[in-house]
Amino acid sequence: MENENIRKELVVSAIENGTVIDHIPAGVVFRVVRILNLEATGTQVTVGFNLESRKYVRKGIIKVSGKFFKRAEIDKIALIAPTATLIIIKNYKVIEKRQVVIPEEIHKLVKCVNPNCITNSQNVDTRFKVIDKDDLRLQCHYCEKITAKNNIEII
Amino acid sequence: MKNRSFVSITDFTKDEYIRILNLAEEFEKQPTQKILEDFVVATLFFEPSTRTRLSFESAASRLGAKVIGFSDASNSSVVKGESLKDTILTVANYSDLIVMRHPREGSARFASEVSSVPIINAGDGGNQHPTQCLLDLYSIRKTQGKLDGLNVAFVGDLKYGRTVHSNVMALCNFNTTFHLVSPTELKLPSYVKMHIKNSNLEYYQYTELADVMKVADIIYMTRIQKERFSDPIEYEKVKNAYILTANMMEGCKDNMRVLHPLPRVNEITEDVDSTPQAYYFQQALNGVYVRQALLSLILGVK
Numbered sequence: 001m002e003n004e005n006i007r008k009e010l011v012v013s014a015i016e017n018g019t020v021i022d023h024i025p026a027g028v029v030f031r032v033v034r035i036l037n038l039e040a041t042g043t044q045v046t047v048g049f050n051l052e053s054r055k056y057v058r059k060g061i062i063k064v065s066g067k068f069f070k071r072a073e074i075d076k077i078a079l080i081a082p083t084a085t086l087i088i089i090k091n092y093k094v095i096e097k098r099q100v101v102i103p104e105e106i107h108k109l110v111k112c113v114n115p116n117c118i119t120n121s122q123n124v125d126t127r128f129k130v131i132d133k134d135d136l137r138l139q140c141h142y143c144e145k146i147t148a149k150n151n152i153e154i155i
Numbered sequence: 156m157k158n159r160s161f162v163s164i165t166d167f168t169k170d171e172y173i174r175i176l177n178l179a180e181e182f183e184k185q186p187t188q189k190i191l192e193d194f195v196v197a198t199l200f201f202e203p204s205t206r207t208r209l210s211f212e213s214a215a216s217r218l219g220a221k222v223i224g225f226s227d228a229s230n231s232s233v234v235k236g237e238s239l240k241d242t243i244l245t246v247a248n249y250s251d252l253i254v255m256r257h258p259r260e261g262s263a264r265f266a267s268e269v270s271s272v273p274i275i276n277a278g279d280g281g282n283q284h285p286t287q288c289l290l291d292l293y294s295i296r297k298t299q300g301k302l303d304g305l306n307v308a309f310v311g312d313l314k315y316g317r318t319v320h321s322n323v324m325a326l327c328n329f330n331t332t333f334h335l336v337s338p339t340e341l342k343l344p345s346y347v348k349m350h351i352k353n354s355n356l357e358y359y360q361y362t363e364l365a366d367v368m369k370v371a372d373i374i375y376m377t378r379i380q381k382e383r384f385s386d387p388i389e390y391e392k393v394k395n396a397y398i399l400t401a402n403m404m405e406g407c408k409d410n411m412r413v414l415h416p417l418p419r420v421n422e423i424t425e426d427v428d429s430t431p432q433a434y435y436f437q438q439a440l441n442g443v444y445v446r447q448a449l450l451s452l453i454l455g456v457k
Contacts, residue, residue, distance in 0.1 A: 112261075116259055118265050124265050143282055144260070
């Protein structure tokens with residue numbers, strides 16, 4: 001327990017200003033890096049995975065210097081890593097800590113799985129209703145088909 | 156209902172369905188009423204569907220409306236590469252209501268969001284065809300004298316048949332007991348069965364058509380399409396298993412009627428046509444009355 005606390009302290013205080021995405025499920029860390037396009041941020045980004053966690057067997061963590069995520073980006077994180085916690089850091093201090101929340105509706109973030117959907121053939125922004133948050137299932141506002149967790153493709 | 160689009164069967168409430176059906180009954184008594192003389196109705200058929208288009212155009216014409224439009228995307232600016240949005244925006248300038256059929260799923264919902272005039276969905280790919288559903292409800296009510304508490308059997312392709320899905324959803328408002336007859340490969344999708352369960356109603360699944368002949372008030376036949384099968388041997392096995400013949404009518408309820416969205420191929424033999432149970436051609440005619448009701452409610456003259 002003592003060790004865990006020390007380790008966490010080190011991880012969190014390692015950046016001066018920015019955001020730590022903690023408690024990312026094992027296996028999706030690089031997906032999160034990709035959908036947030038973190039390689040293009042230009043600031044310091046540290047990625048860790050297979051870390052020990054009290055909550056999960058193995059977790060991932062991403063520390064992004066000088067970056068505070070916008071609503072749409074946080075929604076993306078929630079879709080890929082629903083267990084993630086965002087830790088906002090300013091002047092080495094934790095300002096805010098909160099769990100990401102899957103929104104009720106998702107706009108312009110996800111591609112519809114149905115190849116015959118109008119959003120896949122014409123210039124129409126995608127829009128989904130989240131019909132199951134636990135076992136993520138999205139219903140297309142247009143074609144009414146379900147895009148399930150395994151088929152989610154972030155735009 | 157004035158100025159509202161009708162895209163999906165869930166866009167209207169049970170009370171609104173009833174209102175449409177009641178008005179359709181009035182039109183059945185007096186089909187020609189020149190109440191839409193001041194209106195222009197556009198029928199945009201991005202894929203051909205002669206039956207549906209003629210039914211809408213007949214409904215509009217009997218009410219005196221002018222009809223403009225196209226019956227096939229190849230006769231329209233779509234071939235020049237015009238987007239659906241631009242076509243809808245343009246036609247909305249020329250008309251008071253747009254009836255559209257389009258091969259892409261979700262196209263009608265999108266059109267309803269960009270259009271300044273109401274849209275009636277006449278089929279968007281495999282998704283919705285809500286006026287078919289309304290005419291089926293009308294036919295059921297007309298032949299049974301009620302919608303509540305009936306035993307309705309759906310037969311054939313219950314997996315891909317959009318008509319079946321919409322009808323099941325709509326009938327969940329009316330305390331229906333569902334009898335689902337299909338090959339194992341083409342069973343009703345679980346999300347539709349979930350809808351039945353959530354409505355506290357019962358359904359029974361069968362693989363033999365004979366098993367439902369005596370209990371059903373309505374037998375709703377659908378076509379089994381070869382292209383739906385991944386394994387052609389499976390198709391060969393079941394293709395003739397769901398054929399309704401006149402001698403199967405023996406012992407059925409007196410009030411039982413056979414419905415079919417048409418066109419049929421071989422799933423109802425022609426000897427059924429002359430039995431008192433055959434109702435599918437009358438069913439198609441009912442489509443005109445239901446569409447008359449819908450046009451006049453949405454255009455606000457009823």
